[in-house]
Amino acid sequence: MPGVDVQRVLGIETSCDETAAAVVDGGTTIVSSVVSSQVDLHARYGGVVPELAGRAHVELLTPVLADALAAAGSDASGRGIDAVAVTYGPGLMGSLLVGVAEAKALSMAWGVPFVGVNHLEAHLFASLLEQPDLGWPLVVLLVSGGHTLLVEVTAPGTYRLLGGTIDDAAGEAFDKVARFLGLGYPGGPAIDRVAEDGDPAAFAFPRSLLGKGYDFSFSGLKTAVVNEVRKHPEARTEDVAASFRRAVVDVLVSKARAAAADVGARAICLAGGVAANSLLRSEIVAACEADGIGAFVPSRALCTDNAAMVAAAGWWRLANSGASPLTLGADPNLELVPTHSPDLS
Amino acid sequence: MNLLAIETATDLVGAAFVADPARPGHPAAAVQSEPGGRRHAEALAPAVEAVCARTGHTVRDVDVVAVDNGPGLFTGLRVGVATAKAFGQALGIGVVAVSSLDVLAAAALERWEGTRPVTVVAVVDARRGEVFTAAYRDGGAGDADPADLVVAPTDRFDPAALVAGVERLAAEVAGGPVVVVGDGAARYRDLLDGIAGVVPDLLDGEGALVAPPPDVLAALARARLARGEQPAPAATVVPDYRREADARINWVERRPPER
Numbered sequence A: 001m002p003g004v005d006v007q008r009v010l011g012i013e014t015s016c017d018e019t020a021a022a023v024v025d026g027g028t029t030i031v032s033s034v035v036s037s038q039v040d041l042h043a044r045y046g047g048v049v050p051e052l053a054g055r056a057h058v059e060l061l062t063p064v065l066a067d068a069l070a071a072a073g074s075d076a077s078g079r080g081i082d083a084v085a086v087t088y089g090p091g092l093m094g095s096l097l098v099g100v101a102e103a104k105a106l107s108m109a110w111g112v113p114f115v116g117v118n119h120l121e122a123h124l125f126a127s128l129l130e131q132p133d134l135g136w137p138l139v140v141l142l143v144s145g146g147h148t149l150l151v152e153v154t155a156p157g158t159y160r161l162l163g164g165t166i167d168d169a170a171g172e173a174f175d176k177v178a179r180f181l182g183l184g185y186p187g188g189p190a191i192d193r194v195a196e197d198g199d200p201a202a203f204a205f206p207r208s209l210l211g212k213g214y215d216f217s218f219s220g221l222k223t224a225v226v227n228e229v230r231k232h233p234e235a236r237t238e239d240v241a242a243s244f245r246r247a248v249v250d251v252l253v254s255k256a257r258a259a260a261a262d263v264g265a266r267a268i269c270l271a272g273g274v275a276a277n278s279l280l281r282s283e284i285v286a287a288c289e290a291d292g293i294g295a296f297v298p299s300r301a302l303c304t305d306n307a308a309m310v311a312a313a314g315w316w317r318l319a320n321s322g323a324s325p326l327t328l329g330a331d332p333n334l335e336l337v338p339t340h341s342p343d344l345s
Numbered sequence B: 001m002n003l004l005a006i007e008t009a010t011d012l013v014g015a016a017f018v019a020d021p022a023r024p025g026h027p028a029a030a031v032q033s034e035p036g037g038r039r040h041a042e043a044l045a046p047a048v049e050a051v052c053a054r055t056g057h058t059v060r061d062v063d064v065v066a067v068d069n070g071p072g073l074f075t076g077l078r079v080g081v082a083t084a085k086a087f088g089q090a091l092g093i094g095v096v097a098v099s100s101l102d103v104l105a106a107a108a109l110e111r112w113e114g115t116r117p118v119t120v121v122a123v124v125d126a127r128r129g130e131v132f133t134a135a136y137r138d139g140g141a142g143d144a145d146p147a148d149l150v151v152a153p154t155d156r157f158d159p160a161a162l163v164a165g166v167e168r169l170a171a172e173v174a175g176g177p178v179v180v181v182g183d184g185a186a187r188y189r190d191l192l193d194g195i196a197g198v199v200p201d202l203l204d205g206e207g208a209l210v211a212p213p214p215d216v217l218a219a220l221a222r223a224r225l226a227r228g229e230q231p232a233p234a235a236t237v238v239p240d241y242r243r244e245a246d247a248r249i250n251w252v253e254r255r256p257p258e259r
């Protein structure tokens, strides 16, 4: 498929509970980025409720889009926008469909190309928005509420999956433990907050699969926390949270570090919502310093779901494999293709 | 005024374009639909493109968008409404939201044009053992909008309540048939078949009325605009779900320990 050279791409992201739109220039320069989080909507349930998310996207997308276009000096007529990129998977089906439908309609109304983007690939592109000259190869640790992946990136769009979670995603473990401890939702920031005042050595929680390849498992850790707290009801929540956070971060950092050494990576890069975790951020920097490789920790706004990363990935996809057909559907189980090259699309 | 109609409230995905005035060498109207399969996100945009092209237009020539905003399939409604809102926003045009049950009723009244009085019960499958339904009665006073003929407003029922309602309507009717249409009626046809006065003959075969037809949606929207109804701004259009969101997540509930 022939590549399409474009300058300004509008990105749309509705795969989970963030409704987002952004305009990115040349694949690397963020012109505008608007994210409307539905956190408050889902907080009382302790997790994302798919039907509520789908309904909210329909209502939020019109104003979010208007804001992103206005902030980019454009308007609803799409003046100056050369293409529309949208996340088409993985994610919640009822949410993905909203963005896909919207993106197709905009591309038809504006007469510009439309391209579907893999949400995981978009996360890998997030770092390029702040550091376009990242050295290759890179190891990316992508950790969020839905995913825990270790990926080797040898060039933009070319990657190899090194490992993933065999049960819960890291962010899911944070949410579940936070909910169990009565700390609220989302769990990552909630645990981060109280863990600061706790003793990370108070409990010796398991480090599952440590030293055993690049796959992760967090379900046992969550169960261990539950059992420990039931055994010791007097335990301080701060200590439990700190010990739990420490165990998760130990595993994530140790595996990322081993992977980087294994593939001869020049740097480790964080991506995904859990990359906003303060301990993970400081530990990965310290580990990379000790190993003499680079560490790249994107700003928190680019770690969590946003549409700028979708626009960036879309720009690259358009240039390398061209536009998507209007028959593209949403794929809730879309996977990161092991080695993604233009030929494979 | 060029009107684009978008229909995704049930399994059927469709679009209709009515050009006004028609372009030389092109038909004034085009309709395309794909029944079944629930491929709303895949099929809608190509259908829109096709109906525009067949009348010698592109999406950019659309002056007003009509969309079936339900009740119906939640995911289908989201695809249709999101598409209509995006066209409305990007083209700076208004959106006419029309009830799926009104479209079904308009289609049935058209099919039974020579018979008055006639009662139409439009039934859309709400899944999980329920239906969305509304009833309409045309006594023959002339061209009427289904919205003006409502004898039982839109509500959600279980099949037993649907049967009881249809029986009551059939008993009330003085000599006219009760025509049941829609995928909800088709699903519970066995329960409706034996009721005296009830005609479920539009539920299968050629011309079955199980899904709201996109061309009838277009005609009904045009009629409403002609009567002076104002299209809504894109931002205000939402699906008519008629059911609270299922607010469950798939995690096991654990009570926080007493502490």
Ligand SMILES: [Zn+2]
Residues within 6 Å of the ligand: A119, A123, A144, A272, A273, A304, A305
């Ligand atoms: Zn994400």
